[in-house]
Amino acid sequence: MLEILGKTNFDFMGKRHLAFIFSGIMAVLGILAIVQISRGAANLGIDFAGGTAVQLKFDQPIRIDEARKVLEANGLSNAELQEFGQENKLLIRLKASTTIEEKVADRVVAVFTKEFSSNHFVVDSSTEIGPTIGQKLQQDALIAVAISFAGIILYVAARFELRFGIAAALATFHDVLAVLGGFYVLDKEITLLVITALLTLAGYSMTDTVVVFDRIRENLRMRRRESEETIINNAVNQVLSRTIVTSLTVVLVLIPLTVAGGEVLHDFSLALLWGVIFGTYSSVFVASPLLLLWPKSAGGMLKRS
């Protein structure tokens, strides 16, 4: 029997104050990111902010500063340029607020055709999104997230206790905030695909937490003499090897996707990768200790008689 971890007896609950401090910082960072996003100050993808993105694939390498100069000379300043080195790809993004005219994509293509006539290129993709659409997407995404959280709290509350539901939802929310905060700090673009990644990791983190809670519930029913803290600690230790093994396999999937999955998948996989790490951490260090914070912690269904 190959085992990464044998029988363990770490005192996870004893470290909860340290964990709360760390998680608090991450959560604050995430909340800051949300505030900045709603103020429009964060690096929102054009699918939310509205605007134009054109990706060109050149035959020969292209210098990013020259491209910028050429765009500015043709009245397209404030363009954000991003290179994908090995393949001579150039991504040009113009936010809706920096330009008011239509057909910006066509203009960008025209500028490059004219100024770089010796360097042939093809248009890999072009995206134009009106600002109203972005707002609608934002709204829809928010509604969907709010409803799924409400549903989860209700389900977990019904299957366990209310405090389990709230702890699970909080821990999951914490993971989403942490990753969002990380993206904000690194000034990575927040696109619809990144939001999808956040939802995916919410699903993952929720699963992880429920697995730990399940064990806690089971132990609460069986071992009624011990203190709640000990019971929770034991439960976390018992499922620790499955937690590690599962996370490890998911990380095994995500690393190749992040490194070699192509530019479209890169940010998505990166968000998921962080999410899995945070999700694993939070089910042990956030969700479980949160149960202890609940006043009069033993509730109806799991009451010790």
Place this chain on the structure above:
Amino acid sequence: MKKVGVRLTLLVSVVVMSVIFFIPSYLPFYQALPGWLKQVMPSKGITLGLDLQGGIHLVMEVDEDRAVEIAVDRSVVSLQDGLVDKKIPVESVMRTGPTQITIQFQNAELKAQIQKMIDDYPFYSETESAGSANRLVWELREAEAKRIKDSAINQALETIRNRIDQFGVAEPIVQRQGLKQIVVQLPGVKEPKRARDLIKETALLEFKMLDEDNQQNLDLPARIPKDKEAEILKEAEAKLPVGDQILFERGIDKDTGREYRVPYLVKKRVMLTGDVLSDARVSIGQFNDPYVSITFDSKGGREFERITGDNIKKRMAVVLDNTIYSAPVIQDRITGGRAQITGTFSMQEANDLAIVLRAGALPAPLKIIQDLTVGPSLGQDSIEKGMQATLFAGALVLVFMIVYYRISGVIADFALVLNLFCLMGALSALNATLTLPGIAGIVLTIGMGVDSNVLIFERIREELRLGKAVRLAVDGGYDKALLTIVDSHVTTLITGAALFLFGTGPIKGFAVTLCLGIGINLFTALVGTKVIFDLLNQRPKVEQLSI
């Protein structure tokens, strides 16, 4: 369900069904099948999303207010004609607001006569407020304005569908979204710009008379460079006669190849519109220059004959979307209901023009509010890279499971592969569209699939550590893991369902694969692998389990 045989049969039939449904998604194989087999097989499988195969995704909004204005403009034209027919002299008939027509006349005695004309226009009401002796004001009824707006979007949908059908795109999607938006998806289109222009063009064809008498007074330049239209319009604005407008003809200099514009003074009154066309085809002229020959329907043909007969030796402009294509002198009364649209266009432009004329005009201009175009090469790239990375990642997981759990790992791997098979089969059966976020959903499902097996195996190990016999340990492990697996899957399913119901576009695609995947996962983890363990444990003496 206790009997191994029953579960095994279920498992095998699910796999067979999945494979059958999946086959149409893998074209090279599907096409190699004999014809009789294709007849009994499902014919449609998974469609790849635009992000994976390239194409255009457009969201457009119909300018409804403009549609109402255009309808009122038409009433103005027909009212003018009606007044001419009845020989009632009026000074002007004009649209004076979005839904308002004002009729000016000199002779106050005519008022009663003109007032009676409204009987032919039941959608208008006379407003009392403008009770001047020489003026009548009609207002479009609100109910009618609403009807026009409603029908505008339906008509636009119909027209766009017609155009795309003639353009020739495999499996286009043209749908209404919300109240006034239209979504168009053209997968795999090679010339995105051309397709976009073809869809967006209003294609309102009008015949209007030039105002040659007044043209001299304006001294319009004979030829101006492209982009200078606004200046000309501004200069001429003050001197513009009532009921006239300036429109431009597009031309290309044969020597320099530069585009230029020719300004013309044109009477606003529309003589005839593209409504009365029955056909439009491309023909080649004597100098190998393409032109579009149009055929009027019988009513339009008679009308065209009358108009040309009344205006011999005058010039008539052929106007499409407010650009003059040509302004020939009418040499003679034109009978037979045919006419030609010449101008400087390439073969392809002539072709597209014929398409839009045949398909009819849009009831109002469209505004593109979202335009996603993915070139076929990026689609190819993302598929190849994504696939390679996914395959590699999958292989890593399979190897890891075997290293960690030995024979049981092989069983878990079997479950994972089974999972993928069923998921692909289910997606094919639903004719779902697979997008990048959809693939993300699959990745999450695989993660959960692994998790279910790990949960079960860790439980079995615990039972074994307690010293239980193999068969009991396996049963115990499954029983104890069952609740956990159900709970974790249901919570994720709740998320998936909320996303499916309230999410849009890519998020929905993610939700579909996730929800399907979860259901399949439950099946493979709780039925699929258990059958294998039970089969293994049916041997008479089972003392060890490789886990």
